[in-house]
Amino acid sequence: MKRRTFIQNTALGSFGVVAGTAVMACQEKTSETNSKNVLPNTNSPLVIATWNVPEATGKAWEIIEKGGTSLDAIEQGCNVEEANAEGQSVGIGGLPDRDGNVTLDACIMDSEGNYGAVVYLQNIKHPISVARKVMENTPHVILAGKGAEQFALSEGFQKENLLTEASKKAWEEWKIKSEYQPIINIENHDTIGMLAIDKNGDISGGCTTSGLAYKMAGRVGDSPIIGSGLFIDNEVGGATATGLGEEVLKTVGSFLIVELMRQGKSPQEACEEAIRRIVSKNPNHKDFQVGYIALNKKGETGFYSIHKGFSVTQFLEGSQAQIPSNHFLD
Numbered sequence: 001m002k003r004r005t006f007i008q009n010t011a012l013g014s015f016g017v018v019a020g021t022a023v024m025a026c027q028e029k030t031s032e033t034n035s036k037n038v039l040p041n042t043n044s045p046l047v048i049a050t051w052n053v054p055e056a057t058g059k060a061w062e063i064i065e066k067g068g069t070s071l072d073a074i075e076q077g078c079n080v081e082e083a084n085a086e087g088q089s090v091g092i093g094g095l096p097d098r099d100g101n102v103t104l105d106a107c108i109m110d111s112e113g114n115y116g117a118v119v120y121l122q123n124i125k126h127p128i129s130v131a132r133k134v135m136e137n138t139p140h141v142i143l144a145g146k147g148a149e150q151f152a153l154s155e156g157f158q159k160e161n162l163l164t165e166a167s168k169k170a171w172e173e174w175k176i177k178s179e180y181q182p183i184i185n186i187e188n189h190d191t192i193g194m195l196a197i198d199k200n201g202d203i204s205g206g207c208t209t210s211g212l213a214y215k216m217a218g219r220v221g222d223s224p225i226i227g228s229g230l231f232i233d234n235e236v237g238g239a240t241a242t243g244l245g246e247e248v249l250k251t252v253g254s255f256l257i258v259e260l261m262r263q264g265k266s267p268q269e270a271c272e273e274a275i276r277r278i279v280s281k282n283p284n285h286k287d288f289q290v291g292y293i294a295l296n297k298k299g300e301t302g303f304y305s306i307h308k309g310f311s312v313t314q315f316l317e318g319s320q321a322q323i324p325s326n327h328f329l330d
């Protein structure tokens with residue numbers, strides 16, 4: 001499924017689907033403001049991700065089911081989308097910046113509070129795996145640009161051209177239409193944010209993206225930044241974001257959600273509050289989208305976005321289809 005259709009998707013309406021044990025859920029607005037979780041709650045392991053990515057979440061679930069760690073599940077689940085050349089928002093095939101360069105951002109965080117990230121990484125299709133290497137094999141937490149690429153090569157990653165023909169064509173068409181102004185494209189952003197609980201009850205998360213399509217060279221969004229695109233606290237839960245990174249960064253959204261859960265809010269209530277913070281500061285919020293997903297230690301999940309069109313995929317034992325409601329503000 002092509003997911004780069006935040007605002008445009010709004011015309012499609014809402015749906016919920018069960019595929020095996022996966023629940024893929026799109027939002028549906030109802031009149032009443034409901035802060036209860038509407039996805040199945042569980043004390044068992046689970047995987048939840050932004051967007052309609054059953055292959056990626058399915059891979060993560062396969063690892064969890066076999067007794068693997070949530071960290072391995074996150075990395076390998078995200079790898080699936082990163083290797084998908086047809087997806088134009090993550091890994092190979094990601095839409096380039098205004099100059100035609102594909103630059104990737106990713107981060108990963110484990111149940112012990114360790115974190116690793118890469119920003120502005122080029123020519124390496126698995127930034128989440130490089131982020132894990134940064135976390136495990138360096139004394140640092142973020143590597144950027146050329147340094148990140150050199151580190152990846154030294155760790156055995158292959159250099160490859162990430163600009164596919166389809167993405168090059170899209171960029172060339174965009175250049176003809178565009179006045180090449182440094183404005184934020186509201187219509188071109190999606191990110192895989194994934195959270196998982198393993199059989200041990202341990203939580204990890206990851207976030208991987210090519211960022212805003214046709215962004216200014218050098219631009220980095222929320223996705224690789226701890227507390228903004230992702231935050232995990234194994235005592236409380238985790239949260240991750242997709243959408244206009246500048247707004248997530250300004251409100252440190254994922255950290256906010258985890259802290260709200262620590263204070264007793266459910267994942268759903270916490271996601272709603274984080275979206276309200278953005279909307280209350282932005283009279284122009286009609287022009288952009290942000291979506292959050294969250295889970296807590298009990299295995300309760302929540303998700304919320306500013307506008308209709310956001311979706312999540314969740315895998316858990318014996319899940320039942322539930323059509324979610326009230327999962328967007330406008």
Ligand code: ASP
Pocket residue numbers: 089188189190191209210211212220221222223241242243244245246
């Ligand atoms: N949050 C990402 C960024 O701002 C984009 C996205 O979610 O599509 O880079």
